[in-house]
Amino acid sequence: MEYIKTRAELRGAFDVTHEVAKRKVLRFLDGHTRNFIEKCPFLLIGSQDASGNGDVSPKGDFPGFVKILDEKTLAIPDRPGNNRLDTWENIIENPGVGLIFMIPGMNETLRINGQARLTLDKTLCSQMQVNNRPAKAVLIVKILEVYMHCAKAFIRSKLWSPDTWAPRADMPTLGQILKDHADLSETASEFDEILDEAYRNSLW
Template sequence: MPNDIAPVSETDTGTDYEIRTEEALRDLIGHPSGLAAKKSLPKLDKYCRDFIALSPFLCIGTMSGDGRADVSPRGDPAGFVQVLDDNTIAIPDRPGNHRLDTMSNILANPSVGLIFMIPGFEDTLRINGRATLTRDPAILDRAVIKNKRPEIAIRIQVEEAFLHCAKALKRSRLWEADAQVDRSVMPSLARIILNQTSEGEAIDEATVKTADERLEESYRKHLY
């Protein structure tokens, strides 16, 4: 067996193998060519700016100082991400659960990756760069919604930007109406979290009802 390919575990069936080096990966999959090899830009162009202006949703990937990865969603009315110049964008921070995973990671490791999405678009925009946290009044003042001004924003120095093809969204049928899943097929978020944190203790329905109501009240009153 080659040194750069190994069984995943002792229980491996013999058909699943770990790829250990990029050379082995490239031998298996190949290299990008054509437009895929050339499309990466070192700054935002007109099309990237237009995509950001239409996007109400993104995911930002970060990594802690000890290498733990995290991905977090961000959403607001379309155009909420400010394009400050061809190499700089800013994302306002809205009220959340105070875990601060993304921002704590940025303080330890500024490298970030983002995917922007537009409802109805199957293409996505990817941006990689380096982030800092800012309280710049010029950025925060432009991010006021419902008279609520964010306390902080994530400022990102763009190092790479490119549009990503639609294969993943086509395969997932994300925007197709007949592919939408009825939320009732799973318990409410509050019930799930209560069950996950109960350590085996029974959860009474009154507790679930109160938790559901508090979550809905938070959505109504504390989005901004």
């Protein structure tokens, strides 16, 4: 198998970029993009460490959980998790991030590229509390690019169409998967109970 090695080779294999795709990129939030973020309950954060090793991490909470500090700055709260801290460690080494914001049922997404830093500022963490539990930390993102992304991927995948979803019973539980991946001493059902307890009591 041969691989593409140059930008010229890549561009030669595709049509010219549509003019709207070039012109749609903003450098700040406007009314439309603010409205999208305020209604968004879920996003993905792409990051890389200093060696270029990539990671994508999901973040989700109540709609509007991402705080707009100003037209070029976002604050994203961190909630209790598994403490791997892959994204946060990457950002310490390499501040470049890519964000994709998703609203259930909406096929278009909002994309933001920027530079990020992590803070433990007590005032900001407290402002982003849920159920009187402050954010563990807050990611501050300085916006470099912001633009809407078209619906083709969601239309192709029929992501929001329940009639296309595989039955949940066709897939093993996370406890069953981790039993094999992590060589757990617990049974699959025991670890599923541990996960269920964590979901009930430590989302925030």
